[in-house]
Amino acid sequence: xxxxxxxxxxIKNKLTTPLFPSDTVHITIGxxxxxxxxxxxxxxxxxxxxxxxxxxxxxxxKNKFTSIFGFLKYLxxxxxxxxxxxxxxxxxxxxxTASAALFVGLGFALxxxxxxxxxxxxxxLDQSLxxxxxxxxxxxxxxxxxxxxxxxxxxxxxxxxxVIPNHIFLTNSIFNYTQNHKxxxxxxxxxxxYASDIxxxxxxxxxxxxxxxxxxxxxxxxxxxxxxxxxxxxxxxHFSIADSFGDPKLKSEIRYKIAAIxxxxxxxxxxxxxxxxxxxxx
Numbered sequence: 001x002x003x004x005x006x007x008x009x010x011i012k013n014k015l016t017t018p019l020f021p022s023d024t025v026h027i028t029i030g031x032x033x034x035x036x037x038x039x040x041x042x043x044x045x046x047x048x049x050x051x052x053x054x055x056x057x058x059x060x061x062k063n064k065f066t067s068i069f070g071f072l073k074y075l076x077x078x079x080x081x082x083x084x085x086x087x088x089x090x091x092x093x094x095x096x097t098a099s100a101a102l103f104v105g106l107g108f109a110l111x112x113x114x115x116x117x118x119x120x121x122x123x124x125l126d127q128s129l130x131x132x133x134x135x136x137x138x139x140x141x142x143x144x145x146x147x148x149x150x151x152x153x154x155x156x157x158x159x160x161x162x163v164i165p166n167h168i169f170l171t172n173s174i175f176n177y178t179q180n181h182k183x184x185x186x187x188x189x190x191x192x193x194y195a196s197d198i199x200x201x202x203x204x205x206x207x208x209x210x211x212x213x214x215x216x217x218x219x220x221x222x223x224x225x226x227x228x229x230x231x232x233x234x235x236x237x238h239f240s241i242a243d244s245f246g247d248p249k250l251k252s253e254i255r256y257k258i259a260a261i262x263x264x265x266x267x268x269x270x271x272x273x274x275x276x277x278x279x280x281x282x
Contacts, residue, residue, distance in 0.1 A: 035080070035081055039077055039081075042073070042076045042077065042080055043073065046072060046073055046076065112165065112167065113150065115167040116150040116151065116165045116166045116167050117149055117150055117166075119165075119166035119167045119169060119170045120147070120148065120149040120150060120151075120152075120166040121149070122170065123147065123152075123166060123169060124147070128169070128176075128179075129147060129169065129176065130144070131144055131145060131146065131147060132144060132145075132178070133176055133177070133178050133179070134176070134177035134184075134244050134245050135154060135174055135175060135176050135177065136174070136175035136177070137154070137162060137164055137168065137172075137174060140156055141156065141157055141177075141244075141245070141247075142154030142155055142156045142157075142162050143155055143245045149166075150165070150166060151163050151164060151166060152164045152169070157245065157246075157248060177244045182242055183216060183240050183241065183242050184241060184244040184247075185219075185238060185239070185240050186238070186239060186240070186244070186247055186250075186251065187236045187239070188236065188237045188251055188254050188255060188258070189226070189234065189235070189237075190205070190234075190235050190236070190258055190269065191229055191231070191232030191233065191234050191235075191269060191270065192232055192233050192262070192267055192268065192269060192270070193232065193233070193267070193268040193269070193270050194232070194233060195268075196233060196267050196268070197267075198225065198233065198235075200265065200267065201223075201233075201235060201267060202223045204258075204261050204262065204267065205235060205237045205258065206221060206222075206223060206237075207261070208237070208254060208257045208258055208261060209221035209237055209239045209254070211257075212239075212253065212254055212257065214241055214242075214243065214250045215239045215241060215250070215254075216239070216240040216241060216242060218240075219240050221237065221238060221239040221240075223235055223236070223237055223238070224236045224238065230272070231270050231271070231272050232269070232270050237254070237258075
């Protein structure tokens with residue numbers, strides 16, 4: 001028993017003996033072992049959290065979350081190391097004070113970077129945005145094809161790429177056309193002469209929608225009599241489509257068909273009219 005106690009005492013003495021003499025700083029072999037043990041513990045803990053989170057994520061988001069855990073791993077490594085060193089008597093405030101100006105500069109430079117990274121983490125976790133979603137940013141419509149930790153990329157209808165910092169999705173109002181489902185309801189507005197048969201106009205518009213490729217049968221298209229305009233009776237044809245990204249082309253085809261069917265049925269589309277009055281003051 002005495003031999004075991006002496007052996008344990010020897011180990012304790014080795015672990016608590018400072019590696020170099022100092023009145024305030026006490027870095028020992030035990031300190032180094034504590035840092036290594038803490039880093040191993042944090043590493044395994046993050047791996048466990050990653051496994052739990054990945055089980056709830058879609059397959060396409062699992063690879064994106066790997067970069068998030070890589071970022072968190074190094075962040076926790078730094079925090080653990082600083083905490084252990086501080087408990088060993090190293091006064092880190094001197095170092096922080098001397099580096100205050102540098103940290104202020106880095107803070108301004110990295111402000112949006114970390115804002116984008118945190119926003120990217122939240123986007124992936126709450127599933128508010130997916131690859132394939134149709135979004136509108138700054139009056140530009142794009143289809144999301146890549147979501148990274150800092151930025152999201154979308155391709156516009158004219159085949160240009162928009163690079164969107166992720167914090168935009170948290171600080172600005174963004175239209176997501178396909179957030180709830182893949183179908184969207186669209187409309188085409190048309191004005192006809194006041195002499196037109198409104199029932200005929202309604203039937204013609206519905207026939208165009210029913211024969212147009214890309215317009216869904218359910219929910220059924222419908223027509224609204226919107227207003228008595230200055231120069232025309234204003235109607236709108238409402239319909240649902242599954243590809244809102246190709247919306248302009250489909251609407252163009254519908255307008256071509258409306259112009260042709262109106263011409264065949266003698267329904268006129270008036271141009272704006274103004275009455276000009278001349279007064280003779282002589």
